[in-house]
Amino acid sequence: MLKSANFKPSRNQLENMGVATAGSGFTEQPQVPDQLCTKCPGCGKTIFTSDMRANLWMCPSCGYHFKYPARKHLLKICDENSFEEWDTGLRSTDFLHFPGYAVKLKSARLNSRENESVISGKAAIEGEPCAIFAMDSRFMMGSMGSVVGEKITRLFERATEERLPVIGFTLSGGARMQEGTTSLMQMAKTSGAVKYHSDAGLLYITVLTNPTTGGVTASFAMEGDILLSEPGALIGFAGPRVIEQTMRQKLPKGFQSAEFLLEKGFLDGIVPRPEQRKVLAQLLRLHRKEA
Amino acid sequence: MEAYKRIQLSRKSGRPTGLDFVNHVVTDFFEMHGDRRFADDPAIVAGVGRLCGKPITVIAQEKGHTMKERTFRNFGSPHPEGYRKALRLMKQAEKFGRPVLCFVDTSGAFCGTGAEERGQGLAIAENLCEMMTLKVPILTVFIGEGGSGGALALAVADQVWMLENAYYAVISPEGCASILWKDSKKVREASDSLRCVPEDLLELGLIERILPESDQDALWRTLPLELSEEFDALEAMTSEERCAKRYARFRKMGVFKE
Numbered sequence: 001m002l003k004s005a006n007f008k009p010s011r012n013q014l015e016n017m018g019v020a021t022a023g024s025g026f027t028e029q030p031q032v033p034d035q036l037c038t039k040c041p042g043c044g045k046t047i048f049t050s051d052m053r054a055n056l057w058m059c060p061s062c063g064y065h066f067k068y069p070a071r072k073h074l075l076k077i078c079d080e081n082s083f084e085e086w087d088t089g090l091r092s093t094d095f096l097h098f099p100g101y102a103v104k105l106k107s108a109r110l111n112s113r114e115n116e117s118v119i120s121g122k123a124a125i126e127g128e129p130c131a132i133f134a135m136d137s138r139f140m141m142g143s144m145g146s147v148v149g150e151k152i153t154r155l156f157e158r159a160t161e162e163r164l165p166v167i168g169f170t171l172s173g174g175a176r177m178q179e180g181t182t183s184l185m186q187m188a189k190t191s192g193a194v195k196y197h198s199d200a201g202l203l204y205i206t207v208l209t210n211p212t213t214g215g216v217t218a219s220f221a222m223e224g225d226i227l228l229s230e231p232g233a234l235i236g237f238a239g240p241r242v243i244e245q246t247m248r249q250k251l252p253k254g255f256q257s258a259e260f261l262l263e264k265g266f267l268d269g270i271v272p273r274p275e276q277r278k279v280l281a282q283l284l285r286l287h288r289k290e291a
Numbered sequence: 292m293e294a295y296k297r298i299q300l301s302r303k304s305g306r307p308t309g310l311d312f313v314n315h316v317v318t319d320f321f322e323m324h325g326d327r328r329f330a331d332d333p334a335i336v337a338g339v340g341r342l343c344g345k346p347i348t349v350i351a352q353e354k355g356h357t358m359k360e361r362t363f364r365n366f367g368s369p370h371p372e373g374y375r376k377a378l379r380l381m382k383q384a385e386k387f388g389r390p391v392l393c394f395v396d397t398s399g400a401f402c403g404t405g406a407e408e409r410g411q412g413l414a415i416a417e418n419l420c421e422m423m424t425l426k427v428p429i430l431t432v433f434i435g436e437g438g439s440g441g442a443l444a445l446a447v448a449d450q451v452w453m454l455e456n457a458y459y460a461v462i463s464p465e466g467c468a469s470i471l472w473k474d475s476k477k478v479r480e481a482s483d484s485l486r487c488v489p490e491d492l493l494e495l496g497l498i499e500r501i502l503p504e505s506d507q508d509a510l511w512r513t514l515p516l517e518l519s520e521e522f523d524a525l526e527a528m529t530s531e532e533r534c535a536k537r538y539a540r541f542r543k544m545g546v547f548k549e
């Protein structure tokens with residue numbers, strides 16, 4: 001069960017030591033350091049970290065959405081005591097003996113206090129039952145290896161069996177290269193599970209959070225019936241630096257932002273954190289099949 | 292052979308391209324253009340033809356041979372409209388009940404502004420979903436480079452075969468070296484670590500067959516027969532059985548502790 005008392009403030013000491021780095025394709029944006037004050041990437045103002053955290057991890061001044069720890073996000077979205085976590089026992093292994101992977105896994109676990117970069121389970125939102133998952137940037141930048149693929153697949157299979165809608169908060173730097181081509185196959189595996197859930201007439205809503213890129217964008221993140229996003233989220237297949245290298249030009253400001261995708265027709269809407277619970281509940285109710 | 296040498300061979304100019312495979316394997320070929328939404332992507336060649344006499348849909352990533360061709364083909368890196376054309380033809384194959392044969396040879400889906408603006412991620416994701424439940428048999432042959440999601444978008448298949456000097460990787464060894472070790476010179480180490488050559492992939496259970504390519508003429512002779520035989524075996528199943536097996540093929544991929 002999710003209880004706020006179970007959550008201690010995250011300690012990012014490993015990150016500050018430079019031990020835990022992103023295992024995925026893209027550089028991390030400035031993480032919130034464990035300091036009294038934080039510079040907001042949105043407005044540039046120096047804000048109290050505690051104020052930001054108390055404000056759904058948003059800048060009190062401009063509303064910039066900082067990376068929300070997955071468990072905290074779920075706690076805010078789900079009805080109190082309704083979250084039942086699934087598949088907690090799955091652990092990644094360094095089955096390819098990839099240089100540095102075992103150490104990275106260890107520091108990711110320490111840093112995030114999670115077993116993997118996705119948390120999944122069943123919950124209720126304003127009384128509407130659903131299966132739900134959220135991804136955490138502190139675990140190897142939400143990269144997808146075997147465990148993420150398996151947890152997402154199992155979630156959709158179980159949701160299909162129990163005839164539950166699925167809500168997913170995505171965040172990822174892409175497929176986890178330390179598990180080689182097997183990571184790539186998770187894109188197909190999760191997509192298959194999403195397809196069978198969809199073919200059963202069930203609803204899937206994704207909320208894309210900053211950043212959602214690479215193999216996760218090119219699979220389950222984009223496969224929702226309804227695609228929502230947090231304001232300002234970076235969403236793309238390739239990361240901005242890769243595109244700049246390919247095109248040999250600087251990208252315009254806001255390219256690949258949620259607002260840009262909405263304008264291009266790839267999102268249904270942008271929903272800031274204070275409205276997410278209400279909007280998700282509304283959409284769940286609108287798709288409820290009356291018995 | 293060292294993995295990096297193998298990757299270099301897979302990229303060597305003069306190597307048969309997707310269109311060469313189409314021309315040697317398929318007769319009576321008629322190319323079909325366009326995704327009916329935005330444009331025609333020359334990085335993917337697709338159409339109908341015959342395999343050992345039977346109608347088939349064939350889809351191939353094409354790099355081109357000469358510099359002029361290679362530029363026209365965008366060096367085999369498809370845009371979203373390429374993947375959408377491929378999906379359009381797969382759905383057409385489903386309608387007319389003919390199998391789908393794909394040839395993969397790409398360093399990756401194109402990473403440019405136009406590709407992003409037109410939904411590269413969505414285009415690949417849609418192919419992954421739709422191919423998983425496509426009612427006709429799908430067989431994919433990797434003939435050179437198998438670069439990440441851009442390759443997978445044509446490889447959600449009942450069987451995946453690879454030429455001896457092909458690779459199939461989650462990221463290019465160059466990308467891996469520069470991201471993980473901030474050192475593009477570590478490309479050899481990255482090539483080994485990614486375990487992306489056919490023998491590794493066969494051992495990991497990610498592909499079904501490796502095709503020797505030392506004798507090119509023999510390959511042109513035997514490949515159509517072997518493909519045709521495999522399609523016959525796949526067509527002996529009902530579409531429900533085949534789709535269930537296809538999903539199970541991917542469902543078992545993944546290594547973890549529980």
Ligand SMILES: [Zn+2]
Nearest residue numbers: 040043059062
């Ligand atoms: Zn701000």
